[in-house]
Amino acid sequence: MKIAFVGKGGSGKTTLSSLFIRHLAAAGAPVVAIDADINQHLGPALGLDEADAAALPAMGERLALIKDYLRGSNPRIASAETMIKTTPPGEGSRLLRVCEDNPVYDACARPVELDGGAVRLMVTGPFTDADLGVACYHSKTGAVELCLNHLVDGPEEYVVVDMTAGSDSFASGMFTRFDITFLVAEPTRRGVSVYRQYKEYASDYGVTLKVVGNKVHGQDDLDFLRAEVGDDLLVTVGHSDWVRALEKGRPPRFEFLEDANHRALRRLRTAADATYELRDWEHYTRQMVHFHLKNAQTWGNERTGADLAAQVDPSFVLGEGVTAAV
Numbered sequence: 001m002k003i004a005f006v007g008k009g010g011s012g013k014t015t016l017s018s019l020f021i022r023h024l025a026a027a028g029a030p031v032v033a034i035d036a037d038i039n040q041h042l043g044p045a046l047g048l049d050e051a052d053a054a055a056l057p058a059m060g061e062r063l064a065l066i067k068d069y070l071r072g073s074n075p076r077i078a079s080a081e082t083m084i085k086t087t088p089p090g091e092g093s094r095l096l097r098v099c100e101d102n103p104v105y106d107a108c109a110r111p112v113e114l115d116g117g118a119v120r121l122m123v124t125g126p127f128t129d130a131d132l133g134v135a136c137y138h139s140k141t142g143a144v145e146l147c148l149n150h151l152v153d154g155p156e157e158y159v160v161v162d163m164t165a166g167s168d169s170f171a172s173g174m175f176t177r178f179d180i181t182f183l184v185a186e187p188t189r190r191g192v193s194v195y196r197q198y199k200e201y202a203s204d205y206g207v208t209l210k211v212v213g214n215k216v217h218g219q220d221d222l223d224f225l226r227a228e229v230g231d232d233l234l235v236t237v238g239h240s241d242w243v244r245a246l247e248k249g250r251p252p253r254f255e256f257l258e259d260a261n262h263r264a265l266r267r268l269r270t271a272a273d274a275t276y277e278l279r280d281w282e283h284y285t286r287q288m289v290h291f292h293l294k295n296a297q298t299w300g301n302e303r304t305g306a307d308l309a310a311q312v313d314p315s316f317v318l319g320e321g322v323t324a325a326v
């Protein structure tokens with residue numbers, strides 16, 4: 001299943017996604033972790049030192065390879081140049097699976113050892129001013145969107161994305177690519193204002209959005225979040241000395257994370273597992289086509305000089321049973 005962590009800057013997206021990834025790895029679940037946030041901190045939060053984090057290959061710099069691999073022999077996609085971030089798979093496209101080796105993982109993913117097992121980590125690479133706020137051909141998150149749209153994920157397989165809740169993801173449709181979106185919010189007005197904005201987009205597209213309260217101390221914080229977000233509040237996390245020790249470069253073993261936080265992580269997993277069971281691949285495919293046509297019209301056709309609507313394979317439905325070209 002596909003899971004996103006979004007929220008205001010500094011709310012704890014990276015911290016909570018990294019804890020959730022550790023939780024899954026400790027349970028032996030296969031995980032692809034993706035850092036698609038402006039502040040690329042997921043590697044260090046998973047325990048990489050500065051040099052290892054800096055050496056991670058940037059997906060944004062390997063867009064051509066990703067496109068070439070994914071388009072495979074799909075006759076509707078004439079070249080990597082005409083493949084934009086929303087170009088959907090069709091017959092002949094190559095698909096990705098969580099548990100496999102493929103050239104995209106070879107080029108873009110690195111194993112990270114955690115207590116209990118290793119996960120694959122992929123990062124978009126550092127953002128520049130030119131990457132922000134524009135629905136653009138070279139967008140860094142475009143590489144992630146292509147991977148998500150070509151990824152056939154099963155139950156008990158997890159793709160966890162640490163990302164921004166920026167206008168890019170609303171324009172491209174990236175925010176609709178997840179079974180569940182965890183919105184990390186501190187108990188402050190600004191924390192919940194991001195929730196309100198996201199909720200507006202989310203409800204138009206049937207996106208499952210749950211709030212994870214972070215840095216919640218005591219009843220007043222809890223009451224505030226309840227009053228502001230109601231039933232969307234899934235769980236809260238308090239200050240964690242374990243996280244603080246990690247920040248000091250002295251990570252304790254994961255089993256020593258506070259019990260209440262272990263429980264919170266279990267709630268996240270249960271909620272994610274429950275939404276995967278509702279996955280409707282046809283709806284999922286229709287939404288990617290919807291956003292592709294929208295992006296084709298607003299900038300893609302003009303940018304590539306091609307009619308990108310012709311890339312849509314009307315009979316194709318992404319799904320576990322699909323056998324793609326090899």
Ligand SMILES: Nc1ncnc2c1ncn2[C@@H]1O[C@H](COP(=O)(O)OP(=O)(O)OP(=O)(O)O)[C@@H](O)[C@H]1O
Pocket residue numbers: 007008009010011012013014015016037039041214215237238239240241243244247
């Ligand atoms: N529950 C927690 N307990 C202790 N420290 C925390 C907790 N949550 C977050 N922090 C700390 O707060 C800071 C911000 O958290 P984090 O980097 O996860 O936020 P973010 O939303 O990813 O921020 P950015 O927008 O910069 O990417 C970090 O120093 C992190 O260690």
Ligand SMILES: [Mg+2]
Pocket residue numbers: 013014015037039041162
């Ligand atoms: Mg972050």
